[in-house]
Amino acid sequence: xxxxxxxxxxxxxxxxxxxxxxxxxxxxxxxxxxxxxxxxxxxxxxxxxxxxxxxxxxxxxxxxxxxxxxxxxxxxxxxxxxxxxxxxxxxxxxxxxxxxxxxxxxxxxxxxxxxxxxxxxxxxxxxxxxxxxxxxxxxxxxxxxxxxxxxxxxxxxxxxxxxxxxxxxxxxxxxxxxxxxxxxxxxxxxxxxxxxxxxxxxxxxxxxxxxxxxxxxxxxxxxxxxxxxxxxxxxxxxxxxxxxxxxxxxxxxxxxxxxxxxxxxxxxxxxxxxxxxxxxxxxxxxxxxxxxxxxxxxxxxxxxxxxxxxxxxxxxxxxxxxxxxxxxxxxxxxxxxxxxxxxxxxxxxxxxxxxxxxxxxxxxxxxxxxxxxxxxxxxxxxxxxxxxxxxxxxxxxxxxxxxxxxxx
Numbered sequence: 001x002x003x004x005x006x007x008x009x010x011x012x013x014x015x016x017x018x019x020x021x022x023x024x025x026x027x028x029x030x031x032x033x034x035x036x037x038x039x040x041x042x043x044x045x046x047x048x049x050x051x052x053x054x055x056x057x058x059x060x061x062x063x064x065x066x067x068x069x070x071x072x073x074x075x076x077x078x079x080x081x082x083x084x085x086x087x088x089x090x091x092x093x094x095x096x097x098x099x100x101x102x103x104x105x106x107x108x109x110x111x112x113x114x115x116x117x118x119x120x121x122x123x124x125x126x127x128x129x130x131x132x133x134x135x136x137x138x139x140x141x142x143x144x145x146x147x148x149x150x151x152x153x154x155x156x157x158x159x160x161x162x163x164x165x166x167x168x169x170x171x172x173x174x175x176x177x178x179x180x181x182x183x184x185x186x187x188x189x190x191x192x193x194x195x196x197x198x199x200x201x202x203x204x205x206x207x208x209x210x211x212x213x214x215x216x217x218x219x220x221x222x223x224x225x226x227x228x229x230x231x232x233x234x235x236x237x238x239x240x241x242x243x244x245x246x247x248x249x250x251x252x253x254x255x256x257x258x259x260x261x262x263x264x265x266x267x268x269x270x271x272x273x274x275x276x277x278x279x280x281x282x283x284x285x286x287x288x289x290x291x292x293x294x295x296x297x298x299x300x301x302x303x304x305x306x307x308x309x310x311x312x313x314x315x316x317x318x319x320x321x322x323x324x325x326x327x328x329x330x331x332x333x334x335x336x337x338x339x340x341x342x343x344x345x346x347x348x349x350x351x352x353x354x355x356x357x358x359x360x361x362x363x364x365x366x367x368x369x370x371x372x373x374x375x376x377x378x379x380x381x382x383x384x385x386x387x388x389x390x391x392x393x394x395x396x397x398x399x400x401x402x403x404x405x406x407x408x
């Protein structure tokens with residue numbers, strides 16, 4: 001036993017020395033940082049909150065669209081023949097009834113003369129059968145001829161009458177075909193490039209009759225598509241009166257061109273389909289836009305902005321406040337005791353950098369919009385309303401400076 005005591009004393013002294021060093025280092029750390037942890041532990045993190053409220057929200061909705069003529073008519077040959085002449089300049093405007101093409105009329109003139117000749121023959125035969133019928137009626141009254149002879153005369157007269165009607169129809173048909181050799185503009189509009197040049201043989205089939213296309217470009221149509229889910233919400237909101245329009249009727253359409261400029265003249269929605277496209281799952285819609293100067297061209301792609309609608313009693317939150325979890329979209333709600341709690345919410349459409357809230361929040365509640373990664377359920381926070389100045393730090397929280405003036 002006397003031998004073991006001298007061996008334990010150095011060990012005890014070493015342990016005491018180690019503890020003294022740790023305490024010394026801890027004191028140095030406090031002096032160098034100038035900070036000390038509060039009695040309750042780490043301070044509550046400062047977060048930016050926003051108080052949620054309901055109000056009227058202007059809706060700005062945008063879709064990709066394509067410009068088409070308000071009327072697009074294919075100009076086709078209705079009779080076959082040699083194309084003799086093109087009477088318009090490609091790409092220029094024509095008025096309804098203007099001559100555009102001329103098909104060789106000579107064969108149709110000859111057909112009209114033949115039809116007229118056949119009509120004259122039929123009329124002459126009708127006149128003869130009429131005279132025969134009158135003669136047979138007199139003879140029958142005198143009992144000179146039999147009843148059969150009188151009936152045959154009546155039949156000949158009726159057949160001749162029918163032949164005249166058929167011949168008259170042939171004449172009208174020949175005259176119509178002759179008129180079709182003059183291909184006239186069906187509407188007032190801008191012409192496209194010709195598909196058949198002068199001297200070509202045109203026909204009446206689908207692949208040989210097309211000559212050109214005429215577009216009416218004032219006004220123009222802009223075709224776009226609405227996702228079916230969104231179209232259903234529009235319909236439900238309109239039926240319930242939750243969606244109102246500034247003009248009292250429908251959306252106002254503004255076009256953004258490919259270069260980013262805004263087309264100055266507004267349009268209006270003039271058609272919304274009543275069925276969902278089975279292949280794409282969208283509802284087709286169309287806007288009518290004035291185009292007096294021809295600035296909009298058929299085939300041009302634009303962005304169609306639907307404006308002028310207001311969603312009543314809407315609630316929105318910034319997109320940065322939303323966390324995506326396995327249970328769905330979540331936000332941090334700050335209660336009256338400045339404690340945070342998670343809340344699952346149902347999101348609606350996006351409006352700029354915000355989400356519409358369908359359910360999960362009530363007016364007057366506060367949510368964390370900045371600092372969402374600093375909090376956890378049940379933790380206290382130091383809330384600062386969005387837009388307010390940050391809280392000034394106390395001297396004890398201010399970073400210490402080194403003798404050279406640099407923060408330590």
